[in-house]
Amino acid sequence: MTERVYNFSAGPAVLPLPVLEKAQAELLALPGVGSSVMEISHRSKQFTAIIEKAEANFRKLLAIPENYQVLFLQGGAQMQFAMTAMNLLAGTGGSADYVVTGTWGKKAMGTAKTQGTVRAAFDASSTNFNRVPTADELELDPAAKYVHITSNETIQGVQFPSEPYFGDAPLICDCSSDLLSRPLPIDKYGIIYACAQKNIGPAGVTVVIIRDELVEASNDGLAPMLSYKEMAAAKSLYNTPPTFAIYMVQMVTDLLISEYGSLEAMEELGKKKSALLYDVIDASGGFYIGHAEKTSRSIMNVPFRMEDPEMDALFIKEAGEAGLTALKGHRSVGGMRASIYNAMSVEGVEALKQFMVDFQAKHG
Ligand SMILES: *Cc1c(COP(=O)(O)O)cnc(C)c1O
Numbered sequence: 001m002t003e004r005v006y007n008f009s010a011g012p013a014v015l016p017l018p019v020l021e022k023a024q025a026e027l028l029a030l031p032g033v034g035s036s037v038m039e040i041s042h043r044s045k046q047f048t049a050i051i052e053k054a055e056a057n058f059r060k061l062l063a064i065p066e067n068y069q070v071l072f073l074q075g076g077a078q079m080q081f082a083m084t085a086m087n088l089l090a091g092t093g094g095s096a097d098y099v100v101t102g103t104w105g106k107k108a109m110g111t112a113k114t115q116g117t118v119r120a121a122f123d124a125s126s127t128n129f130n131r132v133p134t135a136d137e138l139e140l141d142p143a144a145k146y147v148h149i150t151s152n153e154t155i156q157g158v159q160f161p162s163e164p165y166f167g168d169a170p171l172i173c174d175c176s177s178d179l180l181s182r183p184l185p186i187d188k189y190g191i192i193y194a195c196a197q198k199n200i201g202p203a204g205v206t207v208v209i210i211r212d213e214l215v216e217a218s219n220d221g222l223a224p225m226l227s228y229k230e231m232a233a234a235k236s237l238y239n240t241p242p243t244f245a246i247y248m249v250q251m252v253t254d255l256l257i258s259e260y261g262s263l264e265a266m267e268e269l270g271k272k273k274s275a276l277l278y279d280v281i282d283a284s285g286g287f288y289i290g291h292a293e294k295t296s297r298s299i300m301n302v303p304f305r306m307e308d309p310e311m312d313a314l315f316i317k318e319a320g321e322a323g324l325t326a327l328k329g330h331r332s333v334g335g336m337r338a339s340i341y342n343a344m345s346v347e348g349v350e351a352l353k354q355f356m357v358d359f360q361a362k363h364g
Helices: 017-025 045-062 076-088 103-112 212-217 228-233 243-260 263-282 309-321 346-363
Strands: 068-073 095-100 117-123 147-150 171-174 191-195 206-211 301-305 336-339
Touching: 017 243, 045 068, 045 206, 045 243, 068 076, 068 212, 068 228, 076 103, 076 171, 076 191, 076 206, 076 212, 095 103, 103 117, 103 147, 103 171, 206 212, 206 228, 212 228, 243 263, 263 301, 263 346, 309 336, 309 346
Parallel strands: 095 117, 095 147, 147 171, 171 191
Antiparallel strands: 068 206, 191 206, 301 336
């Protein structure tokens, strides 16, 4: 198969075609260098320019204040589940609050528990994680070392529409599946982290945006690779970083800036794309059943199912034949999940929408 399909994978996920084409064109020789980006030193002036541009792009798109560092680390989001707790919880004798709105938040809390005391300030597991909390449902510990949230639960399709008030403890956010999909008031957060392979680039690099104060407050004596202090002091170049992944991230963010200009524009597009699918679900008279409550619906991941799991299987099969792939939902939710990150075109979402309408007409 050489034709590109509409790929609704939750991650690693679709990348913008112009970025893939540019990477292809430059694969053998980076212009002016004569070698692949994979073949040059991470301390060369060419790679330095790439990582500095990637950071500058993040700073520009998210309006990141001066007193925050932007790090490019490895180990994925789950390494950050550990690093946040190792640096800011372990050995403090204190406790950290976790707002558990889905599978990833639960896993983050479980990982932190290996490092210190944690408590759930909210846990929606009794309704299979179909919503975010209201402010008065949060049971926050005023003395918490930090509060951890997951802005978008990739598996359940549950997203905070905006930041509710989480008290005065530093707010740590796993933004793995929605960073760069909308503007964020960075100064409300202590740490924002995101693995790249959903919305930002290929697997292998994880972006960490951290307030200086929290770098300083981090534990000493950790293995350097797990220490915010060491990684920040080395400007992400303590060891060899994932150079190819960072190069891709630089190009993805270049494209965001040149094509859309701002994250406000990206958010508008995300709302428009997700509404195409939610409208079909809502107008289907119960044929399609969405997972998340309406006010907690994600603009990035749209999980839905039908009454009969055999119909779900038929949907996935027929969709695949029509060039709409990777729609199988996570086993904990079942049914389908359409992941429609920044790089999924409006045409792709419209094709899925039409397929859903036709499928109901045929089988409903
Ligand atoms: C994918 C994902 C993770 C896990 O990322 P890894 O890089 O595989 O560790 C964690 N949190 C969220 C919200 C995710 O979407």
